[in-house]
Amino acid sequence: xxxxxxxxxxxxxxxxxxxxxxxxxxxxxxxxxxxxxxxxxxxxxxxxxxxxxxxxxxxxxxxxxxxxxxxxxxxxxxxxxxxxxxxxxxxxxxxxxxxxxxxxxxxxxxxxxxxxxxxxxxxxxxxxxxxxxxxxxxxxxxxxxxxxxxxxxxxxxxxxxxxxxxxxxxxxxxxxxxxxxxxxxxxxxxxxxxxxxxxxxxxxxxxxxxxxxxxxxxxxxxxxxxxxxxxxxxxxxxxxxxxxxxxxxxxxxxxxxxxxxxxxxxxxxxxxxxxxxxxxxxxxxxxxxxxx
Amino acid sequence: xxxxxxxxxxxxxxxxxxxxxxxxxxxxxxxxxxxxxxxxxxxxxxxxxxxxxxxxxxxxxxxxxxxxxxxxxxxxxxxxxxxxxxxxxxxxxxxxxxxxxxxxxxxxxxxxxxxxxxxxxxxxxxxxxxxxxxxxxxxxxxxxxxxxxxxxxxxxxxxxxxxxxxxxxxxxxxxxxxxxxxxxxxxxxxxxxxxxxxxxxxxxxxxxxxxxxxxxxxxxxxxxxxxxxxxxxxxxxxxxxxxxxxxxxxxxxxxxxxxxxxxxxxxxxxxxxxxxxxxxxxxxxxxxxxxxxxxxxxxxxxxxxxxxxxxxxxxxxxxxxxxxxxxxxxxxxxxxxxxxxxxxxxxxxxxxxxxxxxxxxxxxxxxxxxxxxxxxxxxxxxxxxxxxxxxxxxxxxxxxxxxxxxxxxxxxxxxxxxxxxxxxxxxxxxxxxxxxxxxxxxxxxxxxx
Numbered sequence: 001x002x003x004x005x006x007x008x009x010x011x012x013x014x015x016x017x018x019x020x021x022x023x024x025x026x027x028x029x030x031x032x033x034x035x036x037x038x039x040x041x042x043x044x045x046x047x048x049x050x051x052x053x054x055x056x057x058x059x060x061x062x063x064x065x066x067x068x069x070x071x072x073x074x075x076x077x078x079x080x081x082x083x084x085x086x087x088x089x090x091x092x093x094x095x096x097x098x099x100x101x102x103x104x105x106x107x108x109x110x111x112x113x114x115x116x117x118x119x120x121x122x123x124x125x126x127x128x129x130x131x132x133x134x135x136x137x138x139x140x141x142x143x144x145x146x147x148x149x150x151x152x153x154x155x156x157x158x159x160x161x162x163x164x165x166x167x168x169x170x171x172x173x174x175x176x177x178x179x180x181x182x183x184x185x186x187x188x189x190x191x192x193x194x195x196x197x198x199x200x201x202x203x204x205x206x207x208x209x210x211x212x213x214x215x216x217x218x219x220x221x222x223x224x225x226x227x228x229x230x231x232x233x234x235x236x237x238x239x240x241x242x243x244x245x246x247x248x249x250x251x252x253x254x255x256x257x258x259x260x261x262x263x264x265x266x267x268x269x270x271x272x273x274x275x276x277x278x279x280x281x282x283x284x285x286x287x288x289x290x291x292x
Numbered sequence: 293x294x295x296x297x298x299x300x301x302x303x304x305x306x307x308x309x310x311x312x313x314x315x316x317x318x319x320x321x322x323x324x325x326x327x328x329x330x331x332x333x334x335x336x337x338x339x340x341x342x343x344x345x346x347x348x349x350x351x352x353x354x355x356x357x358x359x360x361x362x363x364x365x366x367x368x369x370x371x372x373x374x375x376x377x378x379x380x381x382x383x384x385x386x387x388x389x390x391x392x393x394x395x396x397x398x399x400x401x402x403x404x405x406x407x408x409x410x411x412x413x414x415x416x417x418x419x420x421x422x423x424x425x426x427x428x429x430x431x432x433x434x435x436x437x438x439x440x441x442x443x444x445x446x447x448x449x450x451x452x453x454x455x456x457x458x459x460x461x462x463x464x465x466x467x468x469x470x471x472x473x474x475x476x477x478x479x480x481x482x483x484x485x486x487x488x489x490x491x492x493x494x495x496x497x498x499x500x501x502x503x504x505x506x507x508x509x510x511x512x513x514x515x516x517x518x519x520x521x522x523x524x525x526x527x528x529x530x531x532x533x534x535x536x537x538x539x540x541x542x543x544x545x546x547x548x549x550x551x552x553x554x555x556x557x558x559x560x561x562x563x564x565x566x567x568x569x570x571x572x573x574x575x576x577x578x579x580x581x582x583x584x585x586x587x588x589x590x591x592x593x594x595x596x597x598x599x600x601x602x603x604x605x606x607x608x609x610x611x612x613x614x615x616x617x618x619x620x621x622x623x624x625x626x627x628x629x630x631x632x633x634x635x636x637x638x639x640x641x642x643x644x645x646x647x648x649x650x651x652x653x654x655x656x657x658x659x660x661x662x663x664x665x666x667x668x669x670x671x672x673x674x675x676x677x678x679x680x681x682x683x684x685x686x687x688x689x690x691x692x693x694x695x696x697x698x699x700x701x702x703x704x705x706x707x708x709x710x711x712x713x714x715x716x717x718x719x720x721x722x723x724x725x726x727x728x729x730x731x732x733x734x735x736x737x738x739x740x741x
Binding site: 015052053071072075077078080082088093101102104105106 | 595
């Protein structure tokens with residue numbers, strides 16, 4: 001049986017009286033590319049930082065490579081790459097020096113890869129970091145997380161400050177990482193199209209809970225838009241099972257439903273004397289519907 | 293006007309801690325001066341009877357003084373807020389934003405100076421102040437003192453690293469020696485007006501012309517010599533900012549030379565023991581300031597957690613060692629200076645020895661106080677910091693005083709050593725459970741809220 005790279009059970013985190021995360025459980029296995037979606041303040045960063053042991057959970061547990069994240073041993077750390085939301089680069093150094101400093105912490109470091117990526121990302125390694133633009137600093141942060149070829153790459157809003165070209169390069173790099181089935185990627189982003197393009201698993205964080213955790217395809221199958229067309233006016237008090245939202249207009253109704261089955265489809269159709277049509281939603285629509 | 297008043301209110305009441313300190317300060321000033329004015333002969337003046345001993349009188353007189361200090365630090369948000377707002381987009385989009393910020397800054401300093409000068413006048417004369425030469429001198433002296441104090445606070449909060457300590461220390465000289473000199477009974481009033489006006493003209497120019505200055509800075513070409521690679525060094529030191537201890541140590545020479553000139557100029561005609569006291573007080577402040585950079589260790593160490601193969605406990609041990617390595621250079625320069633001062637003024641061996649010990653203790657207390665700051669500063673740390681600083685200043689006054697008893701000096705030094713040990717123990721415990729989500733300034737602010 002494959003040991004998951006990361007696993008959490010009933011994870012919770014509070015800051016004072018404020019519960020930021022609650023009852024979060026997950027597993028990240030080799031080959032997973034997990035996209036973490038959520039509104040601002042939903043708890044995405046807290047979730048990722050709990051995974052990495054920056055902060056202690058208030059309840060439950062989280063493990064990386066079988067070790068308690070909060071007490072992560074050096075060998076496990078060397079298998080993790082992390083890109084924080086705000087870079088942690090040293091402004092006084094040149095990019096080359098910064099790379100040198102970070103490389104010195106790892107037993108193995110792929111100089112050739114970093115050299116190649118610096119050229120591809122148009123990073124002048126002689127340039128001082130404080131003279132770089134926000135986007136360039138972010139690109140450098142991403143490169144630094146890749147140099148030691150981590151088994152688990154965790155990225156917190158990595159593309160927020162990148163231009164479309166740099167974003168495309170970044171996505172290609174992640175595809176390359178993800179192509180290696182021994183590696184896993186967890187990344188949070190507000191850019192739903194990026195997650196849609198890359199992730200094979202989706203976590204949706206809503207109000208501090210993992211509202212959805214599973215395959216991307218399963219999510220798209222699970223949450224659908226339902227178009228109802230009845231032969232008679234629909235009742236004012238119309239309700240549909242598992243409906244996330246519902247709009248009624250005479251004989252027509254449109255609803256977004258979760259876990260819609262063939263049995264439900266048939267039952268509702270007969271009850272309302274209506275034709276039902278299912279429309280698959282894009283990830284962005286699903287996200288918006290869940291946060292209405 | 294409304295915006296200026298609102299800003300001033302926020303400076304004094306922006307956080308729960310500052311709100312409480314401001315209210316306590318105002319209460320102490322009002323209550324302390326009322327006691328001195330309306331309950332005669334509570335405190336005896338020359339030739340007047342007193343119902344209290346000298347020690348009790350001294351304590352009563354300390355109430356308004358403590359109030360002044362509390363009010364001063366109650367408005368500590370002002371320099372940070374003014375500089376942040378002046379540098380933000382608000383300064384560009386809000387009408388007359390820079391002018392209002394300048395007015396609010398001056399208003400804050402003027403308010404503190406008014407309260408302080410009134411309290412000082414009452415403390416000295418046991419009657420309410422009225423427009424007079426003495427009061428005007430007190431007011432102008434206070435205005436200059438608190439202007440430079442807030443400038444020091446801004447400098448220390450705005451800039452980090454060796455240059456900040458250097459600049460802060462240089463400004464401290466101004467705070468320590470200049471206003472006192474300008475308040476002297478024989479000094480013409482214009483000498484209190486000129487530096488105050490000059491200082492505020494400089495502040496106004498900096499604040500109002502910030503966009504142009506910023507533009508100049510953006511267009512300035514970086515000199516090629518600054519493009520050179522770093523000179524090597526331990527990676528941990530680079531990441532937590534302790535990689536160039538010699539720079540900070542050499543940096544101490546500038547404020548020391550400036551202080552030597554100023555102290556000779558301003559205090560050249562007073563007794564040598566007073567000059568030595570000023571020197572030791574000043575060197576203690578330098579050692580505290582240079583060691584205080586340890587308060588950034590928690591935030592900076594975040595980047596080390598996933599990179600370095602150390603546990604939290606090992607990380608603390610390494611960071612503690614790194615800061616001591618760095619502090620030793622600075623301490624060395626300060627100790628040599630203290631020894632030179634002692635030799636020059638023919639200081640007795642006892643005073644010289646205690647002065648040297650005190651500099652070491654000041655560095656230790658300040659370093660561990662900094663290392664304790666692994667999350668937002670709460671009541672406990674704030675109390676320890678204020679208590680520690682008061683102890684240090686008391687010890688610096690006593691160390692070179694030939695009339696001070698050996699027991700008092702030993703007790704003060706022992707208390708400082710115990711405080712350093714206690715702070716180290718707290719820091720060690722905190723680092724064993726350090727939470728980097730709380731160590732980040734912005735998160736700490738949220739958590740505190």
